Amino acid sequence: MSISPKTGTGDYKMAMAIEHAGQAETERRENVILNRISGLPFDMFIFIVFIILCNFHIISGNITRSLIFLPGSVRQGEWWRLFTHPFFHVSLYHLVLDAGAFFLLYSGLAEKRMIKKVFCVIFSGVCSLIASQIFSADIQTQGLCGLSGIAHGLMAYSSLEMIHQQALRKIGIISLIIVALKTVFEMISGNALFSSLHFGDYGNPLVTCHAGGVIGGIGAYLIMFINHPGRLNDSKR
């Protein structure tokens, strides 16, 4: 529709006002998104970027094994797999579950110092990988990918943080016991707990990575607690 100024001043002004309002709304929305992105902590921003980069195949449909952890490939020099495998997911369903849990727990940590939080993530990831390598022969052929081991580590870490806070102590103890028992059950049975509740493609569970993650989360907390006994109090300042 085109409106010429000559057809009617009132109609033209109305149309221009509507158009300006639309543009302003679009700009407002873009500013909100940009503000949100620019407002993201640097570590979260990096994690999001890594996840996007490692999961293009979900859109393209061309799934590849070049980013997952495969012991033989890493031995042959494909070291990048050590860093990319936690961010790689086999399907959108898998990504939503693992990344969702990861970001919920990570952003909810009482620890506010970025370097400490990233240390927790890395330590949980390393322990998860080591546990899978030691206790699961299937990793040789199936490899390992996904954030679930780290998510379990963050759950354990969160629980310990809550134990350290008077008001949340009981919840912290219960959640730590539950996550520990869950991983022990999975190690013994060899199966993921409540796996029948899944309704999407999530690959083949190597449940030993959960136990490793929990050990890593507890270990990371103990390391930081030992170094800074009044740690939580420090982080609140």
Place this chain on the structure above:
Amino acid sequence: MKQKIKHMNRLFFMTIFFIVIMLSNVQAAGLLKSKNSINDSISMKSHHVNVTINNGFARTEVDQVFINTGDRDLEATYTFPVPKKASMSELSLWIDGREVIGEVLEKGTARKIYEDQAAKGEDTAIAEKDDYKTFNIIVSPVRSQNETRVRLVYYQPLEIDLNIGRYVYPLEEGGVDEERISFWSVDDSVKSSFKFDLQLKSAFPLKDVRLPGYQNRAIIHKAENTDKGNGVGEVYSISLDQLEGASLSSDIVLYYRLDENTPARVELVPYKAGKNSEGTFMVVVTPGASLQRISEGTDWTFVLDTSGSMGGNKIATLTDGVCNVIKKMNSQDRFRIVTFNNSARDFSGGYIQATQENVNRMALQVKKIQAGGGTALFEGLERAYVGLDADRTSGIILVTDGVANIGPSKQNELLELHRKYDLRLFTFVIGNSVNQPLLDALAKESGGFAMNISTSDDMIGRIIQARAKMRHECIYDADIKFSGEKVKMLTPEKIGNLYMGQQLVKFGKYSGTGSLEVKFSGKVSGERKVWTCQAYFPEKDADNPELERLWALSRIDEEMQVIREKGETPGRRNKVVDLGTQNSLVTDYTSMVVVKESAMEGLGIRRNNANRVNTEREAQAIKAQQPVHSYRVDQNNGSGSSSGQGQKQDSGGMFGNSRSHDISFGTGPVGPIFIGAAYWLRRRKNRK
């Protein structure tokens, strides 16, 4: 889901045969010498091996020189284990400085000609097959103070398994022929030069090439493929030189690993000499079906042959292998051990849970097992089938040399036993000269798979390959059909089940030229699936004349299985003789004999093999100059469905974008409940 698992438990019993033949270092490939003989003057001077792997099959050429340092003419017998699915196609003898190529005749006729010529002192040689055990090359005379040069060539199809190709040059002998062992000694030493050269051409990118045990000595060189029309392929050259002599006592094993993103595919390699000739083809299907993992605990029964033939290093390696497998079990698995020699015995006293404590305790007891007595294979198997838990997936690991001498021992008797129990068998053969035909037949009859291992193999890697197959579903009743152009004489007739990573290989004949539809089908998770693609038979394609021999060998193998199971009849025997003579192959009923050209004419021996060899050598010379050629036919024109009706997919070939072995990724997803818990925890923290 639970019902499906239960159904699988009831039907899906797996029997795995580990046939361990550990070789002592006494017997190997080499010159046979009578143990009572005092004559040591004949020996192997040089042994040069040239292998070419291309288009899904391997050509192995062995060129060797015998030297006689004594003062009289002698006869030399060179023996080596029958390589898997090998067709011996050439035997050449250098007579008066010229190569004379042998011809295939009926076994008795060939032997008579050889003996007549040898008695006259004429240069002659013969290649014979001793059942499944060895090829024997006899050369006469190796003249005093002189050298004699012999060359032999054989072809064998090579399959890719879980993206790993494997070639074995067999030298280690099985040690199963006790009569022969007691009579002959084997001189396995090469006095002068030993060379092993292998050229590997692959139409798909390779990640790794290695020779276990020779990695430091072998020179591995990667060349570039310059074919721009067919895409990038890869060429590797591997050399192993020992100029100061060698011992032919260990197999040489080559592994080559394809890139993990190698797609599922259909490859069709044709051969047709001309417009009016009959064509031959080889089709290789590497399926891309997604096979579900079996996650419940498994019952393992180890059935160990502790007979006298397993003595020495064999029993020690057997027990080590068993302990290795036990230690890799999951804690929800159970195992039991049955031993047999003169009779069978339940060694472990029933099933034991595979906890660390139980595994360690049983491993200590297993290591004390001693060998002695006969081989009651039938009774050992029968004992293993008793007490199986119908609600659990079961696997039976049988360790034997396959040479039963107590109780029923014929192939048909053992087949009948399996039919009674309706079990799936996985034959896992380690070593050479074992009764592979029996074990292949048992595996195929039961719907299982056959895998062999060399003592030079990466044992753990082979076990991992076997585990991947056993831990996943398979494609049931896999089959391939062709429509369009006239296809006939397909072999093998029956394929059976395809396990994870396995390829389907079939040979056939065709007439005419033009398009055809290739239809691959099978049952996956109870659902019948069909994949189709279009292919094309050319009017002429002279690149691979060796396919005719490979086709013939497949037909011969099928006939021999019938003979082993149902007995030899004149009709069946003549079929094998005809196939062997028409296609110039050494079989159980045909041998290859070399005599002087003039003698060939005098005896009326037609030069069929010489003509065939010339055609093959011309094609090989041309191929050597050409880049790698891909014979994939399903690219961008395949389709698959589970309804039986082909539906066009966007791209990616017959199996869409599936990779060649769709082993699921190892993950460990958090569940929906975990997400809920994480959200709730976060809210509680924030509220506080």
